[in-house]
Amino acid sequence: MRTLDYTRATSPEQAISLMARNPATVYLAGGTTLLDLVKLDIMQPDHVVDVHTLGLNQIETLSDGRTRIGAMVTNTQLAHHPRIKSDYALLSQALLSGATTQLRNKATTAGNVMQRVRCNYFRDGVSACNKRTPGSGCAAIGGHNRSVHAVLGTSEQCIASHPSDMCVAMAAIGATVQVQGPSGKRDIDFLDFHLLPGSTPWKEHALEPNELITHITLNAPLAGSRSAYLKLRDRASYQFALASSAVILVLDGQVIREARIALGGVGTKPWRAEEAERLLRGAPASADRFAKAAAAAFKGAVPYAHNGYKVALGQQAIVHNLMTLSGGVA
Ligand SMILES: Cc1cc2nc3c(=O)[nH]c(=O)nc-3n(C[C@H](O)[C@H](O)[C@H](O)COP(=O)(O)OP(=O)(O)OC[C@H]3O[C@@H](n4cnc5c(N)ncnc54)[C@H](O)[C@@H]3O)c2cc1C
Ligand code: SF4
Numbered sequence: 039m040r041t042l043d044y045t046r047a048t049s050p051e052q053a054i055s056l057m058a059r060n061p062a063t064v065y066l067a068g069g070t071t072l073l074d075l076v077k078l079d080i081m082q083p084d085h086v087v088d089v090h091t092l093g094l095n096q097i098e099t100l101s102d103g104r105t106r107i108g109a110m111v112t113n114t115q116l117a118h119h120p121r122i123k124s125d126y127a128l129l130s131q132a133l134l135s136g137a138t139t140q141l142r143n144k145a146t147t148a149g150n151v152m153q154r155v156r157c158n159y160f161r162d163g164v165s166a167c168n169k170r171t172p173g174s175g176c177a178a179i180g181g182h183n184r185s186v187h188a189v190l191g192t193s194e195q196c197i198a199s200h201p202s203d204m205c206v207a208m209a210a211i212g213a214t215v216q217v218q219g220p221s222g223k224r225d226i227d228f229l230d231f232h233l234l235p236g237s238t239p240w241k242e243h244a245l246e247p248n249e250l251i252t253h254i255t256l257n258a259p260l261a262g263s264r265s266a267y268l269k270l271r272d273r274a275s276y277q278f279a280l281a282s283s284a285v286i287l288v289l290d291g292q293v294i295r296e297a298r299i300a301l302g303g304v305g306t307k308p309w310r311a312e313e314a315e316r317l318l319r320g321a322p323a324s325a326d327r328f329a330k331a332a333a334a335a336f337k338g339a340v341p342y343a344h345n346g347y348k349v350a351l352g353q354q355a356i357v358h359n360l361m362t363l364s365g366g367v368a
Contacts (some may be wrong), residue, residue: 041262044066044086045088046357047088047092050092054250055322057247057250058220058248061247062082065148065250067089067090067148068144068334070141070144071153072086078163079154080170089109093106094252095111095112096108096111097115097138105122105258107254110147112146113143113204114133114139114143114147114246116130125259126256127266129207130287132204135267136195151249158182159177168195168239169195170240172240179194183345183367185345187342188345188349189346190301199303199354200306202306203282206241206267206300208228209228209284209300209310210286210299211284212298213228215254216230225275226244234307254356260288262289264363266284266359267282267286269282271303277334280303281355282301283352284359285356289323291321293322297315297331298315301355302346303337311356317339318360328360328361329353332357336352
């Protein structure tokens with residue numbers, strides 16, 4: 039059993055300076071990812087800084103129509119917020135499809151963004167895993183890679199899929215991650231926050247050392263838009279996505295004025311399908327066009343021994359959402 043020092047921070051500045059004093063310090067939010075990984079000995083901090091008491095638990099509408107979410111807003115609070123339910127339905131649906139009620143009551147917005155992969159070889163602590171032990175190899179590439187491994191954005195070093203549902207909705211909506219660190223505050227575009235594994239799979243995000251996420255600000259909702267999140271998985275609850283799609287659609291009659299699509303379960307990061315969006319913009323809302331867009335989203339997909347089915351499943355997740363949002367088409 040690992041013993042940890044615990045400090046409840048009272049200001050972002052104090053939290054950041056405590057982090058800077060000792061490289062084995064980590065921020066603690068709801069603890070639903072962190073404490074599991076500590077118990078498995080995958081993460082080995084000797085000091086946790088609790089960031090619950092920094093007042094970062096508000097959801098505010100900004101004067102320009104954007105919505106600012108405090109880093110410590112829980113997944114439950116966010117999913118049930120009236121503005122999120124009315125203007126960002128896909129985000130509420132994505133959050134409610136994740137984990138369980140008890141976990142969502144503890145899990146925070148920042149913690150969800152920072153959650154780590156569910157690859158069994160990463161978590162078993164002994165298999166070859168470049169993410170856990172750089173240079174050791176990747177047991178998943180020649181091993182069991184059916185459910186929590188990606189077909190988009192993979193590299194020869196790592197193929198783990200990004201596990202979040204919430205982040206897929208945010209990737210479709212467009213958002214900014216606000217962070218504060220030893221050298222001040224800065225903004226990171228949500229699509230640039232999670233990194234592809236490339237040759238450095240242990241680098242998962244764009245945070246600099248000791249930076250604290252303070253808020254995530256969602257872009258203003260598109261006028262006249264409708265949206266949906268669809269998660270396909272092995273069982274109906276308490277399970278990560280095999281494939282998911284977050285879709286925002288604006289229609290002018292039966293013509294698509296605007297489309298935003300992001301995918302989960304199939305990419306090594308929350309995956310924005312920009313080529314599919316381009317094919318839909320200005321096109322008729324037809325089953326044929328939806329199928330072409332879905333195919334474009336998976337152009338360049340690299341299936342592994344057991345997860346090739348994700349290409350078809352992911353395409354179906356897109357088409358189903360587009361059909362539903364357009365009211366069914368001929
Ligand atoms: C059994 C189980 C099932 C799950 N199923 C799903 C699912 O279906 N879909 C889904 O999306 N998720 C799922 N999750 C993941 C869950 O959503 C995350 O565990 C949760 O969102 C993490 O939030 P937290 O507040 O508990 O983070 P913590 O566990 O407290 O922290 C996670 C990481 O974030 C860092 N961190 C926390 N706050 C900050 C901050 N402000 N700035 C910088 N770094 C910070 C921590 O240091 C840590 O590294 C599941 C988890 C479990 C345990
Ligand atoms: S897929 Fe990534 S996380 Fe899983 S074993 Fe390979 S390197 Fe590790």
